[in-house]
Amino acid sequence: MPTTDTYNRIMEELASVQLEDLQQMIFHALRRVYPAGLTRAQLIQETAGYTPEPTENLNNNRHDRKNRAAIAAMLDMCIPVMSTSGEAGYRLDVDPEHLAEMVRELEDRRDTLNEKIGAARRTLLKVRELGRNTIPAKIPEKPVQLSIFEVHQ
Numbered sequence: 001m002p003t004t005d006t007y008n009r010i011m012e013e014l015a016s017v018q019l020e021d022l023q024q025m026i027f028h029a030l031r032r033v034y035p036a037g038l039t040r041a042q043l044i045q046e047t048a049g050y051t052p053e054p055t056e057n058l059n060n061n062r063h064d065r066k067n068r069a070a071i072a073a074m075l076d077m078c079i080p081v082m083s084t085s086g087e088a089g090y091r092l093d094v095d096p097e098h099l100a101e102m103v104r105e106l107e108d109r110r111d112t113l114n115e116k117i118g119a120a121r122r123t124l125l126k127v128r129e130l131g132r133n134t135i136p137a138k139i140p141e142k143p144v145q146l147s148i149f150e151v152h153q
Contacts, residue, residue, distance in 0.1 A: 007054075012091070018036065020070065020073075021075050022047060022066060022067070022070045023054050023070045023073065023079075025046060025047045026043065026046070026067060026070055026071060026074070027074065027079065027092075028082065028088075029043065029046035029047070029079075030090060030091060030092045031092060033091075034091070034092050035091070035092075035093075036091065037084040037090055037091025037092075038089050038090060038091070039057050039084075039089035040064050040067070040086060040088050040089055040090075041054075041058065042089065043064075043067050043089065043090065043125060044058075044063045044064055044067065047063060047066075047067055048063040050114060058088070071090060080093050080094050080099060081093075082098060082099070082102055083102075101127075
């Protein structure tokens with residue numbers, strides 16, 4: 001994405017927002033490489049001062065969890081930190097089309113999560129009906145269908 005006066009002005013406005021220390025570190029690291037991004041490991045290097053081993057599962061890394069929580073809080077404050085495609089990481093992005101795509105992806109995740117919630121509710125009702133010690137002897141050919149009234153009890 002080209003760096004234009006408009007994007008530069010937006011970045012300056014975002015830089016003036018009061019953020020917590022970790023959020024500031026993340027924002028300034030991403031701003032420094034804008035319009036590129038940083039991988040999760042690079043962001044750990046920026047915020048915690050070390051590079052995780054390439055074989056480390058970052059999902060279990062406490063610094064990565066802190067970074068993700070800070071980024072989620074930044075998004076709540078309308079700081080446009082987006083996940084990068086390809087390599088897992090983040091970038092600042094003020095392109096309306098990219099932000100609209102992020103909204104669509106989140107809506108798709110929400111729909112999938114709602115389906116899982118429905119399945120969990122149906123399972124809960126079945127366990128309540130048959131008891132806690134009931135384990136199916138075989139997998140049913142079709143998903144169990146319950147009425148909306150039963151699902152929301």
